Amino acid sequence: MSKLANKVALVTGGSRGIGAATVKRLAADGANVAFTYAKDASAASAVVKAIELGGGKAIAIQADAANVGAVKAAVEKTVATFGRLDVLVNNAGTAIPKSFEEATQEEIDRVIDINVRGVLATTQAALKHLGDGGRIINIGSCVGERAAAPGLVPYAATKGAVKMFTQALSREVGGRGITVNNVQPGPIDTDLNPASGDWAVPQKAATALDRYGRVEEIAAMVAFIAGPESSYITGANLTVDGGMNA
Ligand code: NDP
Numbered sequence: 001m002s003k004l005a006n007k008v009a010l011v012t013g014g015s016r017g018i019g020a021a022t023v024k025r026l027a028a029d030g031a032n033v034a035f036t037y038a039k040d041a042s043a044a045s046a047v048v049k050a051i052e053l054g055g056g057k058a059i060a061i062q063a064d065a066a067n068v069g070a071v072k073a074a075v076e077k078t079v080a081t082f083g084r085l086d087v088l089v090n091n092a093g094t095a096i097p098k099s100f101e102e103a104t105q106e107e108i109d110r111v112i113d114i115n116v117r118g119v120l121a122t123t124q125a126a127l128k129h130l131g132d133g134g135r136i137i138n139i140g141s142c143v144g145e146r147a148a149a150p151g152l153v154p155y156a157a158t159k160g161a162v163k164m165f166t167q168a169l170s171r172e173v174g175g176r177g178i179t180v181n182n183v184q185p186g187p188i189d190t191d192l193n194p195a196s197g198d199w200a201v202p203q204k205a206a207t208a209l210d211r212y213g214r215v216e217e218i219a220a221m222v223a224f225i226a227g228p229e230s231s232y233i234t235g236a237n238l239t240v241d242g243g244m245n246a
Contacts, residue, residue, distance in 0.1 A: 007032070009087035021219040061077055139218070145239070
């Protein structure tokens with residue numbers, strides 16, 4: 001039987017990049033999957049179609065992670081559609097590609113609202129529905145633990161917050177059989193961090209494997225944490241970075 005048969009997952013920011021790979025992987029492992037997106041409805045519907053072609057079930061929900069009302073509604077829509085919620089993947093995230101002193105207050109607020117406020121709000125809404133065996137999986141970053149390069153100051157601050165949110169929450173919900181973990185990717189080839197261009201050169205060089213990662217390599221870790229074999233892992237920071245933080 002598929003590892004995630006009869007399970008329902010919600011992935012934030014699932015229309016492209018790491019989120020889309022995660023949605024596809026969880027569906028391939030047998031879960032019914034809801035996912036949010038902010039802007040690109042056609043990318044979202046392409047992900048739904050790909051899953052349906054493979055015999056799975058998925059729905060896309062437009063919900064900006066910075067909008068607390070929208071993310072709460074997305075959680076409720078997931079449960080209304082599929083009848084339950086077992087796995088939350090807080091993946092939606094953004095960065096400011098400039099130095100801290102050049103970043104505007106509006107840009108800093110947006111990073112905090114999506115990467116931290118949205119994660120807390122979505123998790124709080126999901127906890128109303130998660131039960132024994134529930135999984136909260138946050139997508140942090142290897143720069144939430146170690147600052148590899150300049151240019152990521154507000155982003156690294158938010159991912160550090162995600163790390164401590166994970167650890168602290170694991171202490172509160174462990175008694176209910178719910179695990180909380182933080183997957184920390186290194187440089188992964190997506191629209192947010194393309195493997196081509198000047199900015200990619202030092203990132204690739206900083207990895208032990210001397211390459212960017214693929215979205216499927218993060219989705220594989222998320223699928224393991226979502227599945228039954230990870231039952232004794234909680235409060236952990238699981239770094240998948242090609243050795244960038246080694
Ligand atoms: P992408 O920019 O490639 O994809 C982001 C996805 O999230 C899209 O589906 C996008 O949908 C959605 N999204 C963006 N903003 C919002 C929002 N405000 N509300 C809801 N959905 C939103 O990002 P990645 O796949 O690269 O990153 C995913 C996560 O992984 C992030 O948390 C990021 O910080 C983290 N990460 C990424 C690394 C990398 O190197 N790529 C490294 C370390 C961590 P739409 O198109 O509709 O906006």
